[in-house]
Amino acid sequence: MGRTSSIYTIEGSNREHGSSYLAMAEYMGLLGILPFLFLLVLVVRAAGRTWAWVRGAGSLSHYAVPFAMIVLAGLVHAGFEDWLFAAGSYLCLFFWVSAFVLVDLTSGIKPNPQVLASKSFSAFAGQQFRQPTR
Secondary structure: OOOOOOOOOOOOOOOOOOOHHHHHHHHHHHHHOHHHHHHHHHHHHHHHHHHHHHHHHOOOOOOHHHHHHHHHHHHHHOOOOOOOOOOOOHHHHHHHHHHHHHHHHHHHOOOOOOOOOOOOOEOHHHOEOOOOOO
16 A cells, blocks of 8 residues: 655764864864864954954954954854854855955954054055045
């Protein structure tokens, strides 16, 4: 008569890890996680350079600020959900595109700029330009 079918999986292959960092440690091992740590240091360093520029300039008018906020929020969120290296996830794509745009934007930021908040005519990549004289 009617045939019932069911799907069987190998135990442990279909489970929730809960954290992107724990999933990476489980999949790659402690030695294999070193390239991931390199990427993590690169991204955190870029966000740190952005916040150092914001603190020195006293202004949020840099193109890298929204990307730094996205990256920091993503790194915190990756501790609670397993999406950081899930290639089919829209969050994964959005995060890594934002992260590498941030790294590119912060490549020209000087670590300790001398920008005054009262003279907020700052330009792209943290460099100052003179206002046109008349």
